[in-house]
Amino acid sequence: MVWFLLVVFVIALVMGFFQVPIWIMYGVFAVMIIFIFIRNPLVFGKDPEKIMAYIKKSKAPHLQFLYHFLQGDLSAAENTLGKILMKKAKQGSELMLLMERKEYGKAKELLANMSGHKTKWYALSDIAIQEVDSESLKEYRGKLNDRFLLKMLEVDQAVFEGKKREAVVLLENMIPTLRGYKLLTAVQARKQILEGKI
Template structure:
C-alpha cells in the first residue's frame, strides 16, 4: 500500500507539472486505485486457493502470520508475529496465536487492553464458548453487529458441543455469500474441522 501511495504522489506531481486538468487527474487516480484494490484477492477474492497463494508469496509479516496460522504452523507464525510493526495488527495476531494455543487467560488480558471493536467482542465471545461461560457469551454477543461474526459464533458453539456436521453445514451455507478474507477464514475453518485439527 505504501508503494501505491508513493506512486500516486509521484504521478500527481508529474501531472501537475504538465498542468493536466484536475478532473482527469482524479479520474486516472481512481482507476489506478481500483485496479490495485481488485488485484488484492484478500479484499474481494472468491477463490480461497488464490488467496492462500497470495498469503504464501507475501512479504508482509502480518500476511505471513496469517498464512502460517491458517496452516497451524504456530512456531513460524510466532516468528512472523515479532516482525509486525502495526500495534493493532500485532495485538490482533497475538490474540489469535494465544487462542490457537488455548491460552485464554492471557488472550483475555490482552483483549482488555484493546479498543472495543467487533473482532475484540468476537474473540471474547469465542473464549466464553470455550470456557463454558454463558453469561460472558451473551454480553459479548450483544455487542457484535456483524452478521459474519455472529454466524461464526454459531459455528464455534457447534464445534464446542462436538456437532462437527452441523458446524460444517453452517459454513457450507455461509461460504457462497462471502468474499475476501471472510471467505478465506470460513474455508480454512471448514478444512480444519474436516481434518480434525481443532
C-alpha cells in the same frame, strides 16, 4: 506497493506539469485505488488457493504470520510475530495464537488492553463459549453487529457442543457468499473441522 506509489507520483507529476483540472486528477486516482483493491485477493478474491498463494508470496510480516498460522505451523507464526510493527496487527496476531492454544487467561489480559472493536467482542464471545459462561456470551454477542462474525460464533458454538456436521453445513452455506479474507477463514475452519483438528 512501492511501485504503485512510484507510479502514482509520476502520474501526479505529469498531470501537474500539463495543468490537468483537479477533478480529473481525483478521478484518475480513484480509478487507480479501485483497481488495486479489485486486484488484491484479500479483499475481493473468490479462489482460496489464489488467496493463500498471494499470502505466501507476500513480504508483509502480518501476512507471513497469517500464512504460517493458517498452515498450522504455530512456531513459525510465533517467530514472525516479532517482525510485525503495527500495534493493532501485532495484537490481533498475538490474540489469534493465544486463542488457538486455548490460553484464554492470557487472551483476556490482551483483550483488556484492546479498544472496543468487533474482533475484541468476537474473541470474548468465543472465550465465553469455551468457558460455558452464558451471561458473558449474551453480553459480548450483543455488542457484535458483523454478520460474518455472528455466523462464525454459531459455528464455534456447534463445534463446542460436538455438532461438527452442523458446523460444516453452516460454513458450506456461508462460503459461496464470501470473498477475500472472510472466505479464506471459512474455508480453513471447514478444513480443520473435517480433519478433526478442532
